Amino acid sequence: MTFDPSTLTYNEAGLIPAIAQDATSGEVLMMAWMNAEAVAKTLETGRVTYWSRSRQSFWIKGESSGHVQELVDFRVDCDRDCLLVTVNQTGAACHTNRRTCFYTAVRDGTEVELMKPME
Template sequence: MSFDPATLTYNEAGLVPVIAQDARSHEVLMMAWMNQEAVERTLSSKRVTYWSRSRQAFWVKGETSGNVQELVDFRVDCDRDCVVALVNQTGPACHTGRRTCFYTSVVDGTETELMAPES
């Protein structure tokens, strides 16, 4: 069965949330947004392409930083309104230089930084 990106449920801005997850460790790396064209570009190139809401432009992860996300699998949730991109991540995924954007833990009201930047 062929996948049609138009079958995803995009929000009022024409975007769908995307969770990037490491294909080997299953660690959640980051969350970003894609529009239909970003989904199409990602699937055809195998380089994860997001839509930057602040710049109103496409960005291919790693294009300037070298911290590339190579697509391994693209998974659609049951409501078709969120996707998971399983990726091979080169370098840190977070713009802060950390492996993951989810480096802050909050337990019993206490916030703890779990990792320092890699660079």
């Protein structure tokens, strides 16, 4: 069956959450938004493309930073309302220059920073 991005369930803004996961380590790197066109561009090019809600434009991960996400696998969840993109990540995934956006843990009611920015 041919994949059609219009069969996904998008929110009222026409967006669907996409979780990026490192293809080798399994580490969850980040969550960002895609619209149907970003989904299509990602599948066409193999470069993960998101929709920036603040800029109202496409952004190809790593285009300006060099921290590229090369698509390895593209998955749709059972409800068709969330995506999982497994990637080969070059450099930091987070805009704070950390490997992952999930660098803050809550332990015993206290926030703990698990990693520093990459050098």
